[in-house]
Every structure is written in structure tokens, then in C-alpha cells.
Amino acid sequence: MPTRSFSCATTNDYKAIQLPAFAGAYFSECSGKDGSVSIEVFSSGKVQQIFDADWTSDANGDWGIASYSPLGQTLFQLDYVQKQQAFKQTGKPFAGLDSLSVGSKQIISLEGHEIGLRTDEIACLLNHKIPQRWLKKIVSESVTANEIKYLVIDSDRKINLSLNKHGNRTDEYWKTDISWSLYWGLKTVKVSARLLRDEQALVLQSDQFEKIDLRIVSQEE
Secondary structure: OOOEOOOOOOHHHOOOOOOOHHHHHHEEOOOOOEEEEEEEEEEOOEEEEEEEEEEEEOOOOOEEEEEEOOOOOEEEEEEEEOOOOEEEEEEOOOOOHHHOEEOHHHEEEEOOEEEEEEHHHHHHHHOOOEEHHHHHHEEEEEEOOOEEEEEEEEOOEEEEEEEEOOOOOOOEEEEEEEEEEEOOOOEEEEEEEEEEOOOOEEEEEEOOEEEEEEEEEEOOO
């Protein structure tokens, strides 16, 4: 696995911020949640896979996502067990997911490539929320007429987070770029997430898997 370089940020660098009223709804704790989504996988702009799924997360850090047939049979299920720091896949296998693993600082790897997301952040993304924990890791804040930008330093990850203000009719409610360095800073990689305004879909993209887009569409009414 490639060697990462680490940030030297300390707790003294973190900044206490006051969220504007509209932004509070964008953040959430990631545990103790559940919901229903439609997962859409695109490759080079073409749909490769679509399935509906239910997901749940508990206070222990465990979470799971499962897809069922109309008769209630489990077609596919992926569970993460925090105590074992391991994934378990049952039902119809998905290519690549059998290679999911967890490395240092709970960062998930797929096919040997770190995807830049912690295990505890997956439930938040399924819920179209920004992890509440990031608010304690903010080191800078900037405000413009249309958006608020935060720089979050979480260990070796640099997280650029942009919240669009009410009345700013952009395509997204919020977007974030998570970047980290490999090979002692010689290479930087990134994963992006953005919550679309009109489609109620969260889109994930990674420059390590350039042609793949993952859309998480809420099925909640």
C-alpha cells in the first residue's frame, strides 16, 4: 500500500465556529441512523448498476446496507463490524467489494487504494449529511456573498468544505473535497462529495477511480 504523509495539525490549530442557522441541518452524528436509498453506479457516464437498499448504523460504530427482493429475500448485504474492523459481504457479490479493508485511522481501502473516507463517515453520506465530528476539526473559515468555506484538518486528510447560502441557486447545497498525500507528499489524491439541490442525490467521485461516479439517491419522503 502506498505510504502516506501526515499533517502536523494540533488541537491548538482548531477553531471554534458558530454555524449559521441554515447550515445546522447539513450536519449530523453518523451513528444511530437508518434510511432507504437508491444506489446508482456510473462508469464513463453510463449506468452500470442501480439497486434500492436499506441501511442502518448503531452506537457501536457498526453499520450495514442491504438490498432485498420484492419477496423480502436478501439479494446483497454489506456489513461493517467496528470491533473487528472488518467488512462482511453476503448474497450476490459486487465486483471489488470483497477487497474492502480498513487501515490506520479507520480509513477504508478498496482494491488496495485508500478511498479517503473513514468507516464512521459512510452512514452520514448515506444520510446526505456532513459528519458532525468535522466541526471540531476546523482550522479556518471564509465567508463570501454566496457561500461559507471551512478548512478541516483531520489527521492526514485536508477537507475543503463549502456550504452554499440560502438564496444562492447553485446546483449543490454543499460540496466537499477530501485530499491526502502519498509517497511523502509526492502525490496528492482526492475524493469529492456533493449534495445536489434538485435531484436530492449525493454524488461521490474519486480521482483514483476517474471514470466511476456513485450516486446515492434518498428514498425518504
